[in-house]
Amino acid sequence: MSETQTAEARAALDAVGQLPDDEIDLAATALQLARIDAPQCDWRAATMDLSLLARAAVDAATAAPAADGGDLAARRAVLAGVLHGEAGFAGDDQTYEDPANANLLQVLERRRGLPVAIGILWLHAAEAAGWPAHGLDFPGHFLLALEGQRGQLVVDVFGGGAALAAPELRALIKRVEGEKAELRPGVLAPMGRRAVLLRLQNNIKLRRLRVGDLAGALTCAEDMLRIAPGEAPLWREAGLMNQRLERIAAALTAFERFLAIQSDGPAAAKVRDIMAELRQRLN
Template sequence: MSDPRAALEAIGQLPDTEIDIADAALQLARVDAPEADWQAARAHLSGLAREAVLLAAEVPDDDLSAQAGALAGLLVGTHGYEGDTDSYDDPANANLIHVIERRRGLPVALGILWLHTVRAAGWSGHGIDFPGHFLVALSGHGEQAVLDVFGGGASLHAPDLRALVKRVEGPKAELRPGLLRPMGARAVLLRLQNNIKLRRLRAGELKGALACTEDMLRIAPDEPILWRDAALMNQRLDQVAAALRCFERFLVLVPNGDAASRVRAAMDELRSRLN
């Protein structure tokens, strides 16, 4: 397989619907953990896909409940995947290779495995960027089944979702339009990597956080917030020329507005350092 960073850049040029979400997460994991056995992880993903094809032959296309049960039987029952409640902040929980090795991970990392299996089965599914907790939805025939993959694939109904949003946002929070909006593959991958970036920032690993942001930009080269974040990190590392390049790219994507004005002011201050 090609260099993982080159693979990420190729993924960055694909339309969202053509992204193989599990393979993309595998490339990100290879960059993050170059010593890990990515070939074994890839073989496991291929095995899951084959098992998903067999599942699909036994489950009606219009029975979302049966699909959810079959997926849980495969991923949780057969392969033992579960949410890591004991060491939630362990960076391994956001690295797909390590998640496959340990059979434990964050909601979004587990969700990628579920979405990979859903796609291989020929069913329809997507991620949900729910506040504080990534979810997976199966859809079809005008219906949707929302699943908590961190909780073994449990089906969540309106009272469950209401309780979840209150737990995250406080007792006054309520369900509102947009909370169950589908996420594309690229957005799911960015949420996965954002877990790594935030953990590195909290640990004071600024160079590592910048490297993670640069990998995110490889798969999402038109994401202006990431260019701004990269610029600010380069600025804190006193890498002035790199910071200016990132700010310039931000302005190509966001040429007007308050954010653009603040970026231009920051660029003027950086240029003064060069003089």
């Protein structure tokens, strides 16, 4: 991708950062994030793929009266048929740590991805069909909920769109956190669109940190801040990464943004101490 195209993508992310959460186009924003990280991929073709996926969801919904009438089990079956059946998407449990699994452009090309990446495609298709749905902040494993008048149906998008009731959820949290883990309040907390995008990008950031690519992780964090400029912990993290990279002025700027959002508490006090030390180094 040329510098102009990268600038265009980042300008689009800056615009998303100013939108209310419910106005964010989840899949389109994920494509802009992916466009920066995978310039070799054809993002225009991917945009067309998303349109075709939405059209398929609409057609399938129209052909399923029970689903269109509010039957959540029927809606789950329709979306699973479109995404995992017709389109062939699946969770990648063979090369799970591959960063491509969190890049929506590459997910669309490979038809494989992480739970949150596949989940974004589910949310995109559900919205096209006119069916309310949202992400769930389940520990270590992104889930999705289809919403109905009498409650919600939890879906494991990584597992082919299987419905999960309490026994399956309990087994899943034990698999993620260990045998002593149990279901608790908050494990099925709904996620906003911005939070889903941050969870997607956090996978890339963490993978870069694991291989020692601090500069790449910082770039990822900076793009995350474009869509979520009010995310105080992320400003603090960007400040710490800039500090480690000896980018003192950038570190101070990030810490100042953190304090503008979160001025009280132990973390704020620690940041002030770090800033005092960094300013001494500038003198």
